[in-house]
Amino acid sequence: MAKMRAHEVYEAELRSGTAYLGSFLSVKEAEQTIRDITRTAWWRRRTTVHEIELRYKPRNKLATAVVLDETDMAGYRRKGLITLVGGGLCPGLVYHELGHIISYDETEDHGPKFIKAQLDIIYHFHSPWAAKLLEESYQKAGLL
Secondary structure, X not given: OHHHHHHXXXXXHHHHOOOOOOOOOXXXXXXHHHHHHHOOHHHHOOOOOXXXXXEEEOOOOOOEEEEOOOOOOOOOOOEEEEEEEOOOOOHHHHHHHHHHHHOOOOXXXXXXXXXXXXXXXXXXXXXXXXXXXXXXXXXXXXXX
């Protein structure tokens, strides 16, 4: 079920034209975008994960995002890891993976919490128009 749901999410992203949203010229540019987002009050109100490492593995087939198990003195998980793959060095995929960080749940990877988080990220850090296109695509796919 989870794999089917993931496939439906990817298809909706592609249909809406929001899967890529341009491209980064370098890994450093993608890292800076992640830092710019995670340093905002908007981000910090939504998650305790404030430090995200980006790895670029052009030969991998699947981008991933995880919240690392390390906890700080207060018991919060503060670190995340995003891995982007060849052809995935673009804002749309960064926003997608950041959505996983905000909604991190090992049991429901592409569920409603993820979709809401992704739409919010795109709305606030890319454009309301792009978020609306993706929302409509999710609705047509029956994911919202």
